Amino acid sequence: MTGRAIATALLAALAATPALAASKTIEYGTGACSYKxxxxxxxxxxxxxRDTLRLLFDxxxxxxxxxxxxxxLQKQIAAAEQSxxxxxxxxxxLKLLAVPGVEAARDQLRAETELSCRMSLAELRGFTDPAQLNGFTTEPKCTFYIDALAGRVPKAKALETLSAASCADNASPARCRKEFADRxxxxxxxRIDLLSYGWRNCVLHAPDQPASDGNAARNEIGEKIIARYKIKESCED
Known part of the structure; x- marks a missing residue:
């Protein structure tokens, strides 16, 4: 759901909400919109x-x-670990409101972040140690790239598979394949192409990967929470 769509849903929910005797206003933003x-x-x-809004919307x-x-490479790995x-x-x-669903949303964000971190670190380490890329999916199309990085697949075959998977939807498939061949x-x-265009893209689209949209789920919880308040929206054109 886009920021504008979220705002529209929120304002609709608030239309019938009686004004509170509130005495303080805070500002926060999502995307191109800001709210009071x-x-x-x-x-x-x-x-x-504030922390709950940050968790659910930002x-x-x-x-x-x-x-x-x-x-x-080692500096990149250290920086990623620190981040x-x-x-x-x-x-x-984050200090969160005691509202149903909020702690579960924190757990979900933590799990998604841990997965993103593991994948990014595995990709950096996998440049020299392809075994680091194991364990993310059982999809054979993805393990093919691990084998290619480990030298168990001839370069010509690896390049053909990589080009076929990456260039099929390209506006100029022939030029796309030539660029991979040149590189x-x-x-x-x-090796970077095998990692980024091969392994990473394959894992992200593998059938055994989580299909839920965590941000959308958190936004939905956020909508329910702030429906009790009065808000004012301002969006960039």
């Missing part, structure tokens, strides 16, 4: 309210993908 929410601080803890799972660079720890610590520190002359670029 009025509440009674005698009844609602401001820190818990805490997307981080994309930590960083293209492997052999010259600084993951910081994000997970932040999720754990394959450089072993670093070839």
């Amino acid at each position: 929410l009025r509440f009674d601080p005698a009844k609602v803890n401001e820190t818990q309210l 805490a997307p799972v981080p994309d930590l993908f960083d293209q492997p660079d052999p010259a600084r 993951c720890k910081a994000k997970l610590d932040e999720i754990g520190r 394959a002359g450089d072993d670093t670029k070839y």
